[in-house]
Amino acid sequence: MELKGEQLIPLDPESVWAGLNDPEVLKAAIPGCETIEKLADNEYKLVLLAAVGPVKARFNGKLALSNIRAPESYTLSFEGSGGAAGFGKGGADVSLAPAEGGTMLSYQANAQVGGKIAQVGSRLIEGVAAKMASEFFTRFKAALTAPEATAGNAQATEGEQDGARRWKLWGK
C-alpha cells in the first residue's frame, strides 16, 4: 500500500525539523501512540494502539530514522508486532521545503501488514492509513503551534489519574 501527500505547516523548516525529531512531539502526533522511548540516536521504541476494521491491537515496535539530511529530509521506518493480531511495517520518505506561509512537508509512505489484520482487514488498510496520516498532521501542527493544548497532553493528564485505563482511551 502506497500513500503520498503534502501538508503546509505555518512554521519555518527548522522548527518543523525540530518537531520531526522530538519524541514528545511525535508521541503527541502519532495516532494511538502510547509510549515512545529513545533507544539510541535516531532509534526509538514505541507502543501504538491501532485498529483495522474488526481487529484492534497494541503494537510494540521500533521506529528508526535514516538518510538524515537536516533540515530537509529523512526516511522513517517502523516495524511492529501486534501479537496475535498480526504485524505491521512501513516507512515514509519525508522532505521539507520552504513555502509561502511556512514549510511544505511532503511524504511518500508505504505500509504492509500481516497475520490476522491482513486476512480480515486488507481492504481497509488504505483507508486506515490515510486517516492516520491526516490525523498525524493535524496533531503534529497542533503540537508544534500550541504545545500546551495538544491532545496528547490532555490524555496524559487524564491518564495520570488512572494509569490502567489511560491507554484504552487512546483507541477510541
Added chain:
Amino acid sequence: MGKSELHLHALDARAEQAEHLESTVASDTAPMIGRAVLRREDARFLTGTGCYVDDLKRPNLAHAVVVRSAFGHAEIRGIDASAALALPGVLAVLTFDDIAGHALPIPQRVCPLPGLERFLQMPLAHRRARYVGEPVAVVIANDRYLAEDAAELVYVDYDPLDAVVDVHASLADKVILHAEQGTNVASHYTVGRGEPDAAFANAHYTRKEVFRVHRHSAVPLETRGLVAEWDAGAGHMQVWGASKVLFANRAILASMLKLDEKCIDLIEVDVGGGFGVRGDFYPEDFLIPFAAMKVGRPVKWIEDRREHLMATNHSREMECELDIAVAADGTIVGLRGHLMADMGAYVRTNGGVGPGKGTQFLQGPYRIPNVSFEVHALLTNKTPVGTYRGPGRYESTFFRERLLDIAASDLGIDPAEFRLKNLIPPEAMPYDAGALVPMMGPTIYDTGDYPAVLRRALDEMDYQRLRTLGGKEVDGRLHGIGIGCFVESTGGGPSENARIEIRTPGQVDLFIGSSSAGQGHETVMAQILADELAIPMDAIRVFHGSTTYLTRGFGAYHSRSVVMAGGAIVLAAEALRRQVVAHVAASTGQTVESLRYERGAICRIADGQALASLDTLAAQVAAGSRAAAEALSIEASFSNDNQLTYTAGVQIAHVAVDHETATVEVLRLLTVEDIGRVVNPAVVHGQTIGAAVQGMGGTFLDEFVYDETGQLLTGSFADYLLPTSTDFPNVEAITLENARSPSNPLGVKGAGEGGIIATGAALSNAVSNALSSLGVSVRDLPLSPNNLARLIREARARSTSP
C-alpha cells in the same frame, strides 16, 4: 405375498411378537432404484436435530486452539509459551519438540507423482514456517475462551524470509522453500502418445495460448473439527469428526501414535459438506488425538472460519500453455501443453490429483491422436493444495474448451460443429486415451455416446436460434453463448465393503465402508439394498462412517460411493440370499436347489410355499440360534481392480454482459451428463445443481488473494466471496441414463462432481462470445468485474491505437 402370509408360516413364536414391526417381506415389487425417494437424513438436517462434531460433549472436555504462522515464509528462532502456560486452566502448549518422537510426515494417499514424496508436511512447523496458517503450536485449556487467550500469549520469534508466491518465481529456484531438497520443483514429468511434433509440423492450423485458473477451494458450511478421547486403561483412542477416508486415516494415526489400528476408532458424525477438502489427513488429525493422550482428557478442536480459509486445502491454481493443431477439414490432430500447478508449501495427501488429473483430462472427450504434456508441480509459500470437487477436471476443461472456441473462431467453424466433429464417436468405445498419469494405468473411457450428449444439450438450449444472439446487443447488454464439454472419471477404487446384519424381525441393518458428507447415503444405499433383497426400504437402516462397523473400508472420494459401496451391497445381498437359502435347506432337510429366495422369504420352488422369512430367521436369532445368526450376517467386498468408469457431459451457458459495468448475468446454464443409471433422481439432480452453482461461484467470485510476502488477504467472507441463492437462479440439469458402466454390478457411474466441471469453460466461452465485437478473449479466471473491466479496457485501447 402379503404381511399376513408371513405370519401364517411363522416358525417361531417370537416372530409373533414382531407383528407390530414392519415386515421385511415386500408387498410392493416395484424397484426402488430410479425413484426420487425423499432423503431420510433431511428430516434431522432441516429440523436442527443433526449431530455435528461441535454438538458432541464429553465429560471433562478440554479445548484446543492451534497457533498458526502469521508469515508466509520465516525462520522460527524460538517459541516462548511461558506466558500462555502461566494462565490458570491452560493444560499444555505443544510445539514441534513435543511431537518430535511421534509425528511423521503426513503421507500421500492418492496420485503420488514422481518426486512429491520429498515435500510432505509435519504436523507442526519445525524451525521454518512456509505458509500463513501453518500450525506452529497447539494450546490445550479448560475452555475455548481460555485456549484462545493463551494462544495469543504464545510468543513465536520469527525471522521473515523472502516468499515465493507464483509458479514462475518458484521454478526459478531463487528462493527455495525446502533447502534440503534444493529445489521448488516438486514434480516434473512429460506424458503423451502418438507423434505430436510431426502432427504440429504438418498441421493446417495451429494456435497456442496461455490460460490461468485462480486459487480457490471448497468452503463447506461446517468447518473442520475433531473430538479425541484416549482411554488409557483400555489403551483405546476414539476420534469423532473424521470423515471421507476413515480407514486410511486410522492407519496413518496408528503409525504416528504407535498403536495397533485396532486400538483406534474413527467415527464420522453428521457432516456439513466436504467437496473433497474435508476428511483427508491434516496436521490436526494427529495433533488433537495426541493432545488428548498428552493431557489425559478428551480434547475438542473446532476450526473457525478464518482458520478454515488458510488451513484447509486450497485448490485449482494452475497455469497452462496449450497448443492445438487442426487439419484442413477441422479435425484436431494434436494437442501439446505445459501445465504449471501451484502446490502451496507442502504436498498434501491428495496434492498430486490436481496436476495429475489436470493433465489426464486436457484432451477431454475428443479423439486426439497425438498429445504431449509437460507438467511442473511447484511449491509456493501458500496453503497446500488438495482436491476440490472435479479436481483437475474444472481446470483442464477450461483450458481446452477456451482454446477450442478460439480455434473454431479462427477457422470460421461453429463451436458446436467443431466439437461434434471431434468428439469420440460411440463406435470407438472403449477408447484408450493413453497412459497420461505417472504410476497409473491407461485412461480407458468405457462407454458413452458423447456426440449424443452434446446434441441433447444443443437441442435443449435451442442452440441454433440462440447462436444468432451471440455478440449482439439487446437492451444495452451483449449476449453470449458458450459450450463446455467434459469427460469425468468416477468410481475410484480399489474396493469397498458392505455388511448386512439382521437381528430383529422387520429390521435389516446395512453397514458400508463409504462415508457421507451429506450426499444422502442413508437413503440411496437403502434403495439399492431394498431392490437386492426385494424388501421394503423402510425396513433397512444404513450405517456409515465408522471404523467399528466393518473390517475394512475405503470411504468417499472420486465420485465412488454408489459405484463401489453399491457394488459391495449387491455382492453382500447375493451372499446373504445364498446363506439364508442354505440355512433353511439345512434346517428343514431339503436341498438348496429346491429352494429359492423371494422377496424376503425362502420358498420351496415346487409349490411356492414359504418355509421361512428374514423375519422368522431373525426371531430365531433373538431366540439364540447361532446358525440363524450366521446366516443373517455377511460382509462382502467389491473390487473394481481400479478400473474407473467415465461419464460424459456438456454445459452450455447463455449470458448477458453489461460492458460498462463489466457485470455478467447468467441467463441460463444447462448441464447435461450421462451417468448410465440413476439410483435416486432427486439426489442426483440436487447434487448436480449444487455443483453447477459452486462452479459458477468459483468462476465469478471465489478467490484466494496473496500479497508478495505470502500474506493471505482474503481471510473472511467479506473478502472471499461465495455464491448465494440469489446469484445464479437459472440453472438446469438433465441426467441421462444412456451408457451404463460395464465395471460394476449396478452399471452405475459416479454423480455429483460433473455439474462443476465445465462451468468455467462454458461461462468464459459465453462471456468471450458476448464481448467478441470488442475483441475480448478470456484467458484467465475469475470472471470478476475487476478482471472483465480490465479486459474490456485493454481491448478498447487496442482497437483505438493505430
